[in-house]
Amino acid sequence: MKENEKLPDVQSSQPPAHFKLTRVGVTKVKKLVHVKRPDAESVITLPTTLDIFVDLPASQKGSHMSRNLELTTEIVETSKTKPVPDLETFCAEIAGSLLDKHDYATFAEVKAKADYFLGRKTPSGREEIEPYKLIAEARAERDGKIRKLIGVEAVGMTTCPCAMEVIRALTGNKKSVAVPTHNQRNISTLMIEVPGDSTVVEANDLIDIVEHAFSSPTYGMLKRRDEGELVLKAHENPKFVEDVVRDILASVLKRYGNLPDDTIVIARSESEESIHKHNAFAERVTTLGELKK
């Protein structure tokens, strides 16, 4: 008896309640994806967590979720010998295949998140490998159109401009004197839509953009002098979460302003406030066209 032959296909039967569903699929799928950037010497492996969805018409009881896994496994398997160029292309490939395998679906959506490490230089020039997150998304529609986004999540430091000015007022210190303020761990995200088969957007560049928007990047390892200089520098560059998001947007516009006006841009910044038990948050969800206005 052949695989699945004569076995009941419950998913394809009529559902008792006739409603279409917006998203049906699998979440928290873990795969090891092999990636090689066009200009990189070696392959890196990304332990990636995936969410994989299609929509479902009212006439069908269930989505064949095992197909989502089957095609993902195949694409991952292929990446071992022929690495994918980037995580967003990997997502786009899955999204495209989903529409082939689920002929009842009108769109497919794939989201990926992976640990990522990148070489950085501390203020004193010491080499460090710092941890980040890569985020990718792809959305395929029945007309063949696939939109894909690449993004990064980075951790840095923000020093509060408001408390700094208040303390300057309270202490009577001049602008030339560094005064204290509260500062905290900040987690910021930048996602940008990537056109067709272009390599114009590099995740490493997005990390640069985000880290430049902090009061200061942070590092795994800082000797005493490094630490003192980093803190002083961060105090010369105080930032609200609002400033972090806007400075990210300004860099995006400068660097990627030539991309199409409908290019999606998402920037988000959250500070784990040291003077509060809650967080401060800012975000902008927009397009390049809107940013140019």
Next chain:
Amino acid sequence: MKENEKLPDVQSSQPPAHFKLTRVGVTKVKKLVHVKRPDAESVITLPTTLDIFVDLPASQKGSHMSRNLELTTEIVETSKTKPVPDLETFCAEIAGSLLDKHDYATFAEVKAKADYFLGRKTPSGREEIEPYKLIAEARAERDGKIRKLIGVEAVGMTTCPCAMEVIRALTGNKKSVAVPTHNQRNISTLMIEVPGDSTVVEANDLIDIVEHAFSSPTYGMLKRRDEGELVLKAHENPKFVEDVVRDILASVLKRYGNLPDDTIVIARSESEESIHKHNAFAERVTTLGELKK
């Protein structure tokens, strides 16, 4: 010197980068909210986690986030002597006040999540208090319009219809014999928009709707016979996550079909698959009008 007198207002200054922001505010704010349902005898206290946002125009450097906290604290404080009728009204009150306090904002958004406990009866009639989550949201716009949603998150059990039929085929058992299948913990959410000052939507009813959509509700305490009967009953009622969402939608339509067509409805179901390391997921984000089509 009066509070804040002459102290610098950095937030109101011009930002270096001129972009408006979609959402600015505070997240993970914890407050103890005092709630009394119109028909309830006593006040309950809900330990609530809040996200509180407004938008920010391009011309202003920072949002005055302390105002978010100030007005929330006041509303919470007032709830001690004059309890709020429900969590969504609480959110709507904050959202409305946000627009009063932030005259530069065009909208305000408040999200709340709280632990909630409700009395249930196990199959054998034993009384149990079961844990749930309440979820509420409100969004106020400058024209005075406030939309609010109430929702619940409940944990139950799903038994897989597909594996059940396959096993029936493999074992040759008739429909009358209970056959094994995989079953798992399922977490489902239902949110629905609540019209004006109506009490037509009760969180307890939403919990009923969600629990009826599972293969079976679950209980903190089951004696041996209870457990056996619950498992058998769940196997007479196999459900995909797709079925759970659709059965929730059918109940919503039946019970709340008379609400306006633009009433927002969100239903979501996620199964922590026992045969996989990943989850199965289904959702519908829609309006009552769409559901009626």
Next chain:
Amino acid sequence: MKENEKLPDVQSSQPPAHFKLTRVGVTKVKKLVHVKRPDAESVITLPTTLDIFVDLPASQKGSHMSRNLELTTEIVETSKTKPVPDLETFCAEIAGSLLDKHDYATFAEVKAKADYFLGRKTPSGREEIEPYKLIAEARAERDGKIRKLIGVEAVGMTTCPCAMEVIRALTGNKKSVAVPTHNQRNISTLMIEVPGDSTVVEANDLIDIVEHAFSSPTYGMLKRRDEGELVLKAHENPKFVEDVVRDILASVLKRYGNLPDDTIVIARSESEESIHKHNAFAERVTTLGELKK
């Protein structure tokens, strides 16, 4: 047929592999516990998450876990009309009952964690309700001995003494001038064993002790002046995580030094470093007797 009559008791059968087990039970049980402190006017309800264990001899296949839930439900139910005096007594009551119900067990262990709110005054005298966690544990042994611990988790702020001195050296500023340093959100825990039926240890006092050990407590709501003064004060009181733990221990010794020498004391402090992506951590697990040495 009576409940459970003639139904198989699989747990009591012989296991295939004969090994005793250290801990068997249930985790993440959620209950709403009614608490009334002897000196309090009103009852508070604590949404509490419980872990409930006994040990299991080599000769028995399974622990009757439903008994854990049954007796916990009963004790919770009773707390509705006759509130428990505190969370550690609640745990101790469960632990004692566990040994009654599991006659094969030699010890029982119960752990509880609950959201807790307490009134505080901000620097400018404004009243605020701040969020904390209560932690309780009890361990009962066959000889009738029950040990119980009460603890608290609080969030505060630490300013780094090291970077402060380095920056003083780098900038040449005198001791009288407030210089910047990095500061961050800190989460600290204090647990202490509570003797017999004494009310000598109050959770609210433990929160006081922990908050005094921070560079500064933090508040949900701070107006501009409050914020500036709090930051300045925190910079006059720089603390390593090591200092936080030691200052907690010193307060414990001062306040509870008259308790027995074998009284367990656990103090722990973790800073979400603003200049690093990782945390700084310190802890002491000890007894009062050891602390007195």
Next chain:
Amino acid sequence: MKENEKLPDVQSSQPPAHFKLTRVGVTKVKKLVHVKRPDAESVITLPTTLDIFVDLPASQKGSHMSRNLELTTEIVETSKTKPVPDLETFCAEIAGSLLDKHDYATFAEVKAKADYFLGRKTPSGREEIEPYKLIAEARAERDGKIRKLIGVEAVGMTTCPCAMEVIRALTGNKKSVAVPTHNQRNISTLMIEVPGDSTVVEANDLIDIVEHAFSSPTYGMLKRRDEGELVLKAHENPKFVEDVVRDILASVLKRYGNLPDDTIVIARSESEESIHKHNAFAERVTTLGELKK
């Protein structure tokens, strides 16, 4: 001016409160570790999260935490060109170096956790890469002794023997007929101490041991027939969490019984119960010598 020359060493000063500390260090450090097993063809990279501690005498204010990072960075850096043989050796190397760098410490402790992927065969023989966690620990003492442990965390499926027998009683079905029961996702952990420089304990073998102790392993991808057969097989092999732990212990004793009697063994199993909102849990913390009794 040389690095750190003349800069104040606040850590080495006298603390205001004189208490020694049990553990001082850094947590949630993320590093990319290069590992090559002696018998493996290629190097794998493990994104690893580390906790790194030493103790601190009463006479010293602070631990020099940057040293923890400095030596860890060096060992990670070296692993790029000369990969470490395994995660526990990596931890042991850090622990040993910690005592060299912190001459005031009497012991050092390092804990590591990493995503790990391993090739498996589904029931129908399909190749799959499944996700696991590697866990390693090392503890070095001043006398030169270093103890190290390797462990794994795996996700599988358990079917409940109790509900199965109760349902058999309720339905009157014979032993030869497969009856339903509740089944759920289970997460189990096995850790074992590794002697000196031996390669006698392989993480892959520990994964085998844990997966054999489940009612059934689980897979990312199962076609309909695979799924049916896996579920049936799991129902022929019902297991309590207690059984999972004991079967792990039996395999450990069989395979590693020749290791020294003081070899630490930790086995733990947690089921996300499908009929309850809480989890079932069992563990044994012991030595090989105890297991042999």
